[in-house]
Amino acid sequence: MKKQIMAITALAAVSFFAHTAAQAAETIQIVGSSTVYPFSSYTAQALGETTKFKTPVVESTGSGGGMKLFCAGAGLDTPDFTNASRRMKVSEFEKCQANGVKDITEMVVGYDGIAIAQSKETASINLSRKDLMLAVAAEVPSKDGTHLVANPYHYWNEINASLPHREIRVYGPPTSSGTRDAFEDMILKHLTKKMDVYTKLYKADEKKNKAYKKYHKIRQDGVFVPSGENDNLIVQKLARDTAALGIFGYSYLEENSDSIAPANIDGVIPTPATIANHSYPLSRSLYFYIKKSHIGKVPGMMEYANLFMSEKMVGDGGECTDIGLIALPKAEREHYRAALKNLTNMTADDFKAKH
Amino acid sequence: MNSITTQQKRLRSRHRSDRRFKYYGMIAIAFALAFLTFFFVDIISKALPAFQQAYVQVSVNYSPSIVKNYNTAIDKNDRKLVSKTFLRTLPRKLKAHPELLNTTQIEWALANHRVDQYLKGHDGHGLKRKDQKYVDELFKEKKIELNFNKGFFTNGDSKLAESAGILAAAIGSIFLLLITMAVAVPIGVMTAIYLEEFAPDNRFTQAIEVNINNLAAIPSILYGLLGLAIFINVMGVPRSSALAGGLTLSLMTLPIIIIATRAALRSIPDNIRDAAYALGASNLQTVWHHVLPLAFPGILTGSIIGLAQAMGETAPLLIVGMMAYIPEAPTGILDATTVLPAQIYTWSSESMRAFEERTAAGIVVLLTVLLLLNAFAVWLRNRSQKTW
Numbered sequence: 001m002k003k004q005i006m007a008i009t010a011l012a013a014v015s016f017f018a019h020t021a022a023q024a025a026e027t028i029q030i031v032g033s034s035t036v037y038p039f040s041s042y043t044a045q046a047l048g049e050t051t052k053f054k055t056p057v058v059e060s061t062g063s064g065g066g067m068k069l070f071c072a073g074a075g076l077d078t079p080d081f082t083n084a085s086r087r088m089k090v091s092e093f094e095k096c097q098a099n100g101v102k103d104i105t106e107m108v109v110g111y112d113g114i115a116i117a118q119s120k121e122t123a124s125i126n127l128s129r130k131d132l133m134l135a136v137a138a139e140v141p142s143k144d145g146t147h148l149v150a151n152p153y154h155y156w157n158e159i160n161a162s163l164p165h166r167e168i169r170v171y172g173p174p175t176s177s178g179t180r181d182a183f184e185d186m187i188l189k190h191l192t193k194k195m196d197v198y199t200k201l202y203k204a205d206e207k208k209n210k211a212y213k214k215y216h217k218i219r220q221d222g223v224f225v226p227s228g229e230n231d232n233l234i235v236q237k238l239a240r241d242t243a244a245l246g247i248f249g250y251s252y253l254e255e256n257s258d259s260i261a262p263a264n265i266d267g268v269i270p271t272p273a274t275i276a277n278h279s280y281p282l283s284r285s286l287y288f289y290i291k292k293s294h295i296g297k298v299p300g301m302m303e304y305a306n307l308f309m310s311e312k313m314v315g316d317g318g319e320c321t322d323i324g325l326i327a328l329p330k331a332e333r334e335h336y337r338a339a340l341k342n343l344t345n346m347t348a349d350d351f352k353a354k355h
Numbered sequence: 356m357n358s359i360t361t362q363q364k365r366l367r368s369r370h371r372s373d374r375r376f377k378y379y380g381m382i383a384i385a386f387a388l389a390f391l392t393f394f395f396v397d398i399i400s401k402a403l404p405a406f407q408q409a410y411v412q413v414s415v416n417y418s419p420s421i422v423k424n425y426n427t428a429i430d431k432n433d434r435k436l437v438s439k440t441f442l443r444t445l446p447r448k449l450k451a452h453p454e455l456l457n458t459t460q461i462e463w464a465l466a467n468h469r470v471d472q473y474l475k476g477h478d479g480h481g482l483k484r485k486d487q488k489y490v491d492e493l494f495k496e497k498k499i500e501l502n503f504n505k506g507f508f509t510n511g512d513s514k515l516a517e518s519a520g521i522l523a524a525a526i527g528s529i530f531l532l533l534i535t536m537a538v539a540v541p542i543g544v545m546t547a548i549y550l551e552e553f554a555p556d557n558r559f560t561q562a563i564e565v566n567i568n569n570l571a572a573i574p575s576i577l578y579g580l581l582g583l584a585i586f587i588n589v590m591g592v593p594r595s596s597a598l599a600g601g602l603t604l605s606l607m608t609l610p611i612i613i614i615a616t617r618a619a620l621r622s623i624p625d626n627i628r629d630a631a632y633a634l635g636a637s638n639l640q641t642v643w644h645h646v647l648p649l650a651f652p653g654i655l656t657g658s659i660i661g662l663a664q665a666m667g668e669t670a671p672l673l674i675v676g677m678m679a680y681i682p683e684a685p686t687g688i689l690d691a692t693t694v695l696p697a698q699i700y701t702w703s704s705e706s707m708r709a710f711e712e713r714t715a716a717g718i719v720v721l722l723t724v725l726l727l728l729n730a731f732a733v734w735l736r737n738r739s740q741k742t743w
Contacts (some may be wrong), residue, residue: 027691029594038706041680042514048682049443050425057595057691059679069594077593230704255706258479319439323514324706 026076026298028056032066032083035112035179035249036286039320040083043308046319053300056081063181070289071096080294080301084287085112085182090351103292104346107305107336109314111326113250113275114182114282116263119242125156125164126264129281133191134159135168136224138217141197148197151219171234172218172247174226182284183247188216235260250275251324275326283326292343309337398715398722404475405716408504408517409466411436411493415445417455422446429464435486436499438465440518465506466499468516468709474501479708507716511682512698516709519702521720523684527597527677527692528666528724530685534601535608535665540658542605543612550613551620552642571610578607579674587675595676595691603675604665611664615657619650652739659732663725669696695721 030040037060048055061069063084070082071092078101088096088106096104116132118125134140135156139148156163173180192198192215201212211217218224227234231248238246239259246260250270253262262269266281274280288308295301307313313320316327327333413433421428425442434442441464449455470490472480482490493499510520554560582603586592592599623646631641647654672678678697685692693701699717702710 029691037680038514044680045514045682046439046443049440050446055682057679057681059595059676061676077591231706232704249706252706255481255708256479 027054028081028298028300028304029079030056030058030081030083030288031061031069031079032081032288033063033085033286034060035085036083036109036288038251038323039109039286039314039325040081040288040308042320042323043304043313046313047300047304047307051300051303053303056300056304067092067095070291071099071101074100074102074291074293076294076297078291080291080298081304082289084289085179085284086185087285087287088289088346090348093346093348093351101291101293103343105290105292105339105343106346106350107288107290107309107340108285108328108332109288109308109325110286110320110328111275111283112286112324113270113280113326114179114186114247114284115250115253115270116245116247116265116282117238117253117260118245118263119238120259120261122242122261123164124261124264125166125245126267127163128160128266129187130191131156131160131163132187132265136170136172136218137188137192137215138219139215141195145197148201151221151223154223167243168223169241169244170224170247171227171237171241171244172224173231173234174228179247179249183282184216184218186282186284188218189214192216249324250326254324272321272326276329286325289346290343292345295343305340309333309340398718401712401715402719404477405507405712406504407475407501408506409471409474410463410500410502411466411470412461412498413437413464414459415462415464416459417445417449418457421449432489435483436466436470436490436493438467438515438517440513440515441465463500465517468707470499471517472709474499477708477712481708507713511684512680512693512701513682514680516705516707516713519710519713521695521698521717523682524693524695524698524717525720525724526684527681528694530597530688530692531601531604531694532662532666534598534688535605536658536662538602539605539608539612539661543609543658543661544616544654546609547613547616547620548642548647551617552646553638567610567613571614574670575607575668576670576674578603579671581606582671583674593689593691595679595681596689597685597692598688599675600672600677600692600694601688603671604668607668607671608661608665611661612658615661616650616654619653619657620646622653623649652736656732656736659728659735663728663732666694666728667696667721667725669694669700672697695724 028044030044032040037058041058044056044058047053063086066079066082066084067088070079072078088104093104096102116127134151135153137151140151140153141147142149153159154168155165156168157165159168172183193213198212198215201209206213227237227246231252234246234248235252235256238244245263253260253270268274268280270280270282275283290301290305310318311333312318314325314327315321315333316330318325318327321327328336411433413429413436415428417428425445426434428442428445429437466474469480469482469486473482473487473490474494490499506518507520509522510518511523513519550560550564582599586599586602587594592602627645627649628641631645636644669678672694676691677693678700679691679693680701681691681693683690695717699714699721702714702717
């Protein structure tokens, strides 16, 4: 009995390893932002189903994690594409260059909106970006505006008398999330970098008070509840906790419009139109980057990139817009398609131009 | 007289506390059972709809133009009901069956997730009013049907809920399990045999023993980091591959197997070894012919439980890149692959509502496999148990 089982196991193991010894078929490898992941993997599936190429492997590592893997080297075991919900940073570009990833082409596939939403049963709410900042920052200006105090606000009408007497409770993404980065950028940093009460602390002691240059610390006294990378969880919490607000990607708002509704931010609610023309303040561009040295070595790379940038996927009414992507304006799409055709290299100068 | 009543009182009070103690135990069991029932009822009731899937009868027009634009194959009204997966595969089908060219076929096509969710009466199906009516009509004419969801067991992952299946992840899990078994079981059993039967009892072996016991209690995510550092960064095993995942899991399973094997070996009475030695058997013969066969059921049970634990593990696999969109089943150990628990996690974070029931169905499949593995372990133990 023992011998039989051992023999069978050994045989299985040997045949298994022998079978696969020389088999490492090149599959496209994509890493990066969890926000771009749904669109990227959707395109990957379409490529796999309509062409002879193997379906690319798409891993959601977060924008920063993706850059780290992408820039690790030029070898074929490194990713061929990386997705990002923010632009590549100068430091990341330099790291790429240093590690031999010289030629990179940058693409923008569309926009994403960050929705601030609540239960559909709750009366709609109008918030300015400043209201939101004051509700979630760890330290806020005192009443007379001369110094910073630990956030004292627990009801919205304490921040702004025109808001309802409703408890402040915000479910949002954790620090590892790109959505959190974007929220901190567009709500907190955007305002605090121009507010003297924060920046004067930085100017007083640039080393010690570095955090106050662009203050983006979120309060940790239970009012802001980090709720994990899974946006569905936040949606479910909102349905039960009708006083609360939730922060997540626009596609989740669209898919759950039967139970949750968006809040007005600066008088605008998120719709595909307001996100695309940037009148909704919480919108951002979604990027992907191509490792040019792999083209021709990994089959299907150009086909994937072309498909992802095609009208059928990311044009007005394209398949990716059905699952929550906001299309770029037509001229922009043409611009990036031309760049894809020429495989325009990213240069250090690109970072000087305002994007 | 007096002393007797005190004694009786004391006896009664002791009996009472006896009974109380028993009730505490029963309450604890009732709690555990209630949680278990709640969990099973919740998961299974959520999962059941996933085993059915809507199909719609459409006429497919195999004109030459569908190679360029597959959308033209089906009438505009029906196109809104049919899954994109069905449409996308039409050009290939035409290529494989050229005789279909310029014909019109009546076919049962996979319906999309909105139709499917609408028919199952779930909220948030997102089907437009106009289309709802159309679906109702077709349903009455029996041109839309809910049938057994075969695709769930024959497809890999998909971004479209209606065609998402568990097969690729299941095969991935089997690959990982085989690799883990091939690596962890021989090394673990040999380590245990050496420590138990041959090693002298000194400081060094005691230190090893303490370390092994500690390793079994380490959070599994640390094994993921170890796997990333050793197998992927140093040894150059491809990221997300079955080999990387399997080796990482075998690191995690090793201490469990070693501990279980040592316990099994220790439970063999010494007089069996003494008897072998008395007949002039060498160390190898004693272990190989007498101790191991008797300890075998214990070793096997320990290994199976270790492997079952490895099968349900996700944290270390996240680090080596297996939590990804990988719809195709692996054909070799260097291919990228995903596993059952990772697949469940990926589905749970999808925004499409139809994935909710598939997540639950995935959990049911995983639980079934684990129960089978554990039942197999119990059966093996009972079958070959010996008493001395």
